[in-house]
Amino acid sequence: MTDVTPEEHKAIVNRLKRAQGQLTAVIAAVEAGGDCRAVVTQLSAVSGAIDKAGFAIIAKAMQECMASGETKENAPTVAELEKLFLSLA
Numbered sequence: 001m002t003d004v005t006p007e008e009h010k011a012i013v014n015r016l017k018r019a020q021g022q023l024t025a026v027i028a029a030v031e032a033g034g035d036c037r038a039v040v041t042q043l044s045a046v047s048g049a050i051d052k053a054g055f056a057i058i059a060k061a062m063q064e065c066m067a068s069g070e071t072k073e074n075a076p077t078v079a080e081l082e083k084l085f086l087s088l089a
Contacts, residue, residue: 003064008060011056015050015052015053016053019045019049022049025042026046055085058081061076061084
C-alpha cells in the first residue's frame, strides 16, 4: 500500500486494532468458559472487522492499479487482486 492517505491508513489500522481487542475478549471468554452465544457474537465481530480492513486494503490496491495506467514492477495483477478479494468472501 504505497499511495495511502494518512486518513485511509489510520482507518485501516483502527479497524485492525478494534479486531485485536475483540479477539482478546473472545480468547478470555473461551478461557473462562463463557457463554457460547456471547463468544460467537464476539467472534463474528472480529471476523467482520478483519474482513472490512482486508476489503479496504484490496480496494485501495485496485484504485492504484486503475489510476496509474502504467504497470509497476511489483504491482498486483488484476487476477491477483481478484484472488485476494475472493479469499475474503
